Amino acid sequence: MTAPGSAAIWTMPDFDEHERVEVIHDRASGLTAIVALHSTHRGPGAGGTRFWHYPQPLAAVRDALRLSRGMSYKNALAGLPLGGGKAVVLLDEQRTKTPEMLAAFGDAVEALGGAYVTAEDVGASVADMEAIHQRTEHVCGLPAQPGQAGGDPGPYTAQGIFLGIKAAVQYRLGGKDMDGVHVAVQGCGSVGSGVARLLAGEGARVTLADIDHARAEVLAAQLGGSCVSTGEIMEVGCDVFSPNALGAILDDATIPQLDCTIVAGGANNQLARAEHGEMLRERGILYAPDYVINAGGIINVGLEYLARRAGETCSSATVMERIGGIARTLTTIWEESERSGTGAHEVADRMAREAIGRGE
Known part of the structure; x- marks a missing residue:
């Protein structure tokens, strides 16, 4: 795979034996995104999606590589049964983000078959996660009931x-x-x-x-x-x-x-x-x-996702106890x-x- 405007991704300094790097383009919605899975050794690669304007596309690739590796390390040292992944969605200078783009991104996450679990990051909101959730179950940071894990990390x-x-x-x-x-x-x-x-x-x-x-x-x-x-x-x-x-x-x-x-x-x-x-x-x-x-956010939404997939709930008290381990x-x-x-x-x-x- 080749980075936009650059050499092969695996020759980049920030490539660290990443298991998978997907460049996604959906012409109908205008979505261009990169999903990087650094490690799924401990479980599905979990990490937020950054919605950002990158004047140089290579910077988006670099972000995805570095941030996904950070998520592998973060989830591991937080003791979560999750691997490390990250996505970036390339926005225009006006930071345009449409329902069609969110739907297309949800479809792209679903196509990965659960290998990647997305959540909020820079430029993303709980409402965005709700929209993506209409197309895939592999999302966390969804609205939380009082006293329960989830919501804004x-x-x-x-x-x-x-x-x-x-x-x-x-x-x-x-x-x-x-x-x-x-x-x-x-x-x-x-x-x-x-x-x-x-x-x-x-x-x-x-x-x-x-x-x-x-x-x-x-x-x-x-x-x-x-x-x-x-x-x-x-x-x-x-x-x-x-x-x-x-x-x-x-x-x-x-x-x-x-x-x-x-x-x-x-x-x-x-x-x-x-x-x-x-x-x-x-x-x-x-x-x-x-x-x-900075692992508190992924501890919250990660426990939310894991509990929901098991047909259970996780209390915010449990989340706060785990955050105390930081x-x-x-x-x-x-x-x-x-x-x-x-x-x-x-x-x-x-x-x-x-x-x-x-x-x-």
């Missing part, structure tokens, strides 16, 4: 990140609560704003930044925090830098600018390259591997990182690869 993702930040503060700073801890939050969307509210609710001081500066200003006023530009947020002197926007923001240029002790946030693929995790370690910055700390997993990773002298990202990757049958 955002609040559950935010809860896991919040607990991960608390664990990091306790591990590195010795603090048992968040009172007075300064957290710089990059991104004030569904997840970032949820994290900021939870932090402020326990006494943390928050500094916010978002591409929608007005949104960040409103949230900062509500939480008694402050607001800076997106160009300044990574240089803010703070205890914790929490990236909750798009990925690949930790690189050769930005890591030296960090003025923090901890990096812990929900953005996917925060490290531009694997060696940037080692750069953080060399600077003495504690890093929470993104696919570990902090314990992170602490295990940090302890091993300190013992072995290797970066937390390397420890987490090794644990995940062993869990999906790809250990050394």
Whole structure:
């Protein structure tokens, strides 16, 4: 298979023994999508669908490859009997998304025979999942009854990140609560704003930044925090830098600018390259591997899907109990990182690869 405008997909740097990569085009609806299945060793490849405008189609392929691998690792370290998959739907500059496109995408998921289970991601809503569900059973993040798993995964993702930040503060700073801890939050969307509210609710001081500066200003006023530009947020002197926007923001240029002790946030693929995790370690910055700390959303919708397929239900209390395990997993990773002298990202990757049958 060949990536649009590029060489064969399997020659791309982000190709990691992916089991399957499908490029889908439906002329009638205008749908163009990529579904990447990284591993089905533990179960069907589960991961959300990103609806996004990619000026360069190659970037969409790269996203699908990297994000699907992250889902394999995320689901494995969350202890879910699910593999890793991801889809991207390429939208035009106006972000046009039609019922016909959703139906065609649902048909494409159904044609995969249950190998891929979709859910919400950037640009997707619960209503979109309902529309896709009209064409396939292999979808999660559907509307939830009170007290039951499912629905918008955002609040559950935010809860896991919040607990991960608390664990990091306790591990590195010795603090048992968040009172007075300064957290710089990059991104004030569904997840970032949820994290900021939870932090402020326990006494943390928050500094916010978002591409929608007005949104960040409103949230900062509500939480008694402050607001800076997106160009300044990574240089803010703070205890914790929490990236909750798009990925690949930790690189050769930005890591030296960090003025923090901890990096812990929900953005996917925060490290531009694997060696940037080692750069953080060399600077003495504690890093929470993104696919570990941001697993709350997939824990919620994954348990919803698994229960529904078994003809059962799963309570939100069970989901929250499982999300509590994120902090314990992170602490295990940090302890091993300190013992072995290797970066937390390397420890987490090794644990995940062993869990999906790809250990050394």
